[in-house]
Amino acid sequence: MENKLVPIITVPEAATVTEIRDEIDEVKTFFFTFDRPEIEEAFRIRSGQFIMGTVFGAGEFAVSLPFSPESDRKHISVRRVGKVTAALHELQPGDKIGIRGPFGNGFPFEEIKGKNMVYVAGGIGLIPLRSSIVHVLQHRQEFGRVILVYGARSSKDLMYKESIRDWKATSGFETYFTIDRPEPGWNGEVGFVNQLVARIDLPVENTVAFVCGPPVMFNSVIKELKIKGIKEQNIYSTLERHMKCGIGKCQHCAIGRTLVCVDGPVYTYKQIKTLGEQI
Ligand SMILES: Cc1cc2nc3c(=O)[nH]c(=O)nc-3n(C[C@H](O)[C@H](O)[C@H](O)COP(=O)(O)OP(=O)(O)OC[C@H]3O[C@@H](n4cnc5c(N)ncnc54)[C@H](O)[C@@H]3O)c2cc1C
Structure with a gap:
């Protein structure tokens, strides 16, 4: 499915956390809606893509999109591992986050x-x-x-x-x-x-x-x-690699000649093998 909306590239779009679920130990699911109705309406994804989420005052993190392109409520599920994800886990319903994306190729x-x-x-x-x-x-x-x-x-x-x-x-x-x-x-x-x-x-x-x-x-x-x-x-x-920009500019996620943020994150195992990296 085509993204109807040009992805949100550089400036995070404000969204409100509407519900938080404890999923498993150290993993929470955050439901969100975009503050601008036109973005909420037009935001389209492909399965396998990811977004860059912002916790204001803490930083950005890459995160998969677990909802379907069609009819699921928008949400992310995040494990607390470090500074930004710990700050995310402190948020309450009603708090704001930022979103850039969707980025990456998705499943074919x-x-x-x-x-x-x-x-x-x-x-x-x-x-x-x-x-x-x-x-x-x-x-x-x-x-x-x-x-x-x-x-x-x-x-x-x-x-x-x-x-x-x-x-x-x-x-x-x-x-x-x-x-x-x-x-x-x-x-x-x-x-x-x-x-x-x-x-x-x-x-x-x-x-x-x-x-x-x-x-x-x-x-x-x-x-x-x-x-x-x-x-x-x-x-x-x-593939998951450290990411910063999400749009192929900063090279943080480069593995050899591939940039996981734009060429991936979805790869076949045949491709992964040629990258010469353990997953
Ligand atoms: C495309 C993509 C999709 C992702 N989807 C999810 C998701 O759906 N749910 C989720 O919980 N996490 C996901 N991640 C991982 C998530 O982005 C990181 O856990 C997060 O950025 C960590 O930020 P932090 O500031 O909390 O931790 P930091 O303080 O930056 O790091 C804490 C520890 O985690 C390690 N780490 C951080 N990021 C990565 C990474 N990308 N790969 C390997 N090790 C890392 C660091 O080396 C360090 O040991 C995804 C990453 C990518 C690239």
Whole structure:
């Protein structure tokens, strides 16, 4: 889907935080609306893109867009890791933030329509995949099998539990969950997500896979997907690198000749390999 609005490039647009949810430990979801109605109305994204968020007086941070291009409320989900994200976590509903974007390439839905979609997420790796999952479920008939394989350290670390409950109501949405260690009251799988990927029956032909999570999870999942026969050019992920401008000027996010902010953050595994970097 085209951005109807020219992205907000350099000057952050004011938005109001309307609701804050405790998602998992150290991760909160912030719902927001733009203060100017014309921006609120015209702001359009592609799944896989990101924005630069401003916490006034603290700084800017890059953040994925977990809402769908169509009909979700605008929100971001952020882990507290340092100065700016800690300041964000102190905000209350009614407080202001700034937004620039959307930036980056997004997932190539034009090319992958009609295919089986396999999403594999670890921990907060579900954040950058969420928009794509919602989009695909909203256009369910245009895709083949739609499968989510999701692993976290414990049941408390599974993101978007409410959304997942809603998604499971969509016919033909296959879900597999696992946590690292057994836990009272948990009846699902136990073990690492790559082990679950190895066990389940995944389609291989006419299939694209989306993988996001911490490096050790990413590498072990890629290995399993390749053993199953899914080709490197059909495996997508999003890269996170330190970013400043978001528009390809400052080179902060350069990896070799690619700038993650404009050429990415979505890359195929085949491309990631040529960057010569661990994810
Ligand atoms: C395209 C993109 C999408 C992102 N999406 C999300 C998201 O949806 N949710 C979320 O919680 N975070 C996301 N991040 C990461 C987020 O931008 C950083 O955590 C944030 O900028 C940290 O700012 P800070 O001032 O709080 O921490 P800092 O004080 O700047 O850093 C704290 C620690 O985190 C490390 N760090 C900071 N930024 C990065 C980075 N980009 N890559 C690797 N290590 C880093 C630092 O080296 C340091 O160890 C995304 C990053 C990118 C580039």
